[in-house]
Amino acid sequence: MARDILPLGVSDGKERPRLRAVGIGGAGCNTIASCPFDSVSLCSARDSCAPHPYHRRVVLDDDSVRMVRSMSPRLLSSMDNRAVRAVKEALGDSDILFLFTGLGGETGSHLTPGIAHFARRQSELVVVSAAMPFSVEGPCRRDTAEKALPGIIQAAHATITYPNDGLLKLTPNLPLRRAFRVMDTIMLFPAMELAQVLTRADLNTLRGDLSGVDNFRLGIGEGGGMNGEVQAVTEAFTSPWFDQPLEKVVLAIIVVIGSEIDQYTLKAVLDRIVPRVPNAKIRYAGRTDPEAGDRVRLMLLLGFAP
Numbered sequence: 001m002a003r004d005i006l007p008l009g010v011s012d013g014k015e016r017p018r019l020r021a022v023g024i025g026g027a028g029c030n031t032i033a034s035c036p037f038d039s040v041s042l043c044s045a046r047d048s049c050a051p052h053p054y055h056r057r058v059v060l061d062d063d064s065v066r067m068v069r070s071m072s073p074r075l076l077s078s079m080d081n082r083a084v085r086a087v088k089e090a091l092g093d094s095d096i097l098f099l100f101t102g103l104g105g106e107t108g109s110h111l112t113p114g115i116a117h118f119a120r121r122q123s124e125l126v127v128v129s130a131a132m133p134f135s136v137e138g139p140c141r142r143d144t145a146e147k148a149l150p151g152i153i154q155a156a157h158a159t160i161t162y163p164n165d166g167l168l169k170l171t172p173n174l175p176l177r178r179a180f181r182v183m184d185t186i187m188l189f190p191a192m193e194l195a196q197v198l199t200r201a202d203l204n205t206l207r208g209d210l211s212g213v214d215n216f217r218l219g220i221g222e223g224g225g226m227n228g229e230v231q232a233v234t235e236a237f238t239s240p241w242f243d244q245p246l247e248k249v250v251l252a253i254i255v256v257i258g259s260e261i262d263q264y265t266l267k268a269v270l271d272r273i274v275p276r277v278p279n280a281k282i283r284y285a286g287r288t289d290p291e292a293g294d295r296v297r298l299m300l301l302l303g304f305a306p
């Protein structure tokens with residue numbers, strides 16, 4: 001059977017979607033701190049997010065947190081009160097909403113499902129990036145995170161999960177604070193790449209493709225010289241977050257970044273990815289980065305079936 005392999009970002013009208021990143025709770029707000037496009041922190045009064053000159057901050061008082069938390073997501077989007085107005089303000093009316101959250105605490109875990117549901121009314125594509133707590137944070141946090149996740153997956157068009165423990169395999173021995181900063185950079189990467197390649201016309205197609213996916217995991221690869229593409233693909237597949245059989249992958253979203261991305265480079269990458277995910281639809285794009293030199297970078301999002 002012919003594989004379903006399509007490029008992104010090549011539709012006739014190359015109109016770019018309007019984007020916004022919203023950080024929810026302490027972790028979410030920290031994650032968006034270096035986001036280069038429109039971004040808003042949505043946090044509780046207790047969250048100690050560093051003030052940032054370029055980001056707006058919408059603070060939910062304790063009553064609003066309680067209200068958003070206690071209402072069914074469906075009801076939430078049909079109400080008009082202080083809490084709902086604050087959420088609306090934070091979400092705005094962009095075409096793509098990237099929501100960032102760390103699960104395991106109160107704010108992110110309890111608010112993100114309802115906010116993602118709300119976001120779907122405001123935006124054509126809602127992508128949630130969720131960090132899952134380190135094992136050392138204890139079973140309670142893990143439990144809270146695992147309870148919150150299904151509601152998020154159901155509400156968002158796409159959910160990318162990042163078990164923090166995966167970071168220990170990439171950079172062992174990092175102090176927690178530094179580990180969180182590394183995690184923030186990793187979690188921003190797919191949003192920044194998708195922001196640069198997707199056109200408005202892609203959103204409709206992608207929404208259909210995303211419907212069979214439970215959650216996405218990220219692989220990042222880089223290589224240089226003659227076999228740069230091969231190295232980049234090999235490295236991306238060593239991702240600590242690809243911890244399920246690759247036969248379960250139903251959608252792969254690929255962005256290849258380099259100073260000269262031609263058909264040869266794209267083919268070299270696809271030839272090495274497509275056979276490894278035999279049941280997946282493939283959506284791919286190339287992006288030129290003049291500063292890449294002789295390096296090829298790869299963003300590989302694998303969408304696993306439930």
Ligand SMILES: Nc1nc2c(ncn2[C@@H]2O[C@H](COP(=O)(O)OP(=O)(O)OP(=O)(O)O)[C@@H](O)[C@H]2O)c(=O)[nH]1
Pocket residue numbers: 024025026027028030031044046047101102103104105106107108109131132133134137141164180181183184
């Ligand atoms: N990537 C990243 N993850 C973080 C950061 N801080 C905490 N986390 C993770 O996110 C989880 C939730 O923590 P917070 O975001 O601080 O919690 P919260 O959602 O604000 O909830 P409460 O503070 O309990 O109301 C933690 O268990 C950590 O695993 C951060 O700065 N960056």
Ligand SMILES: [Mg+2]
Pocket residue numbers: 025026027046047048105107
């Ligand atoms: Mg907090």
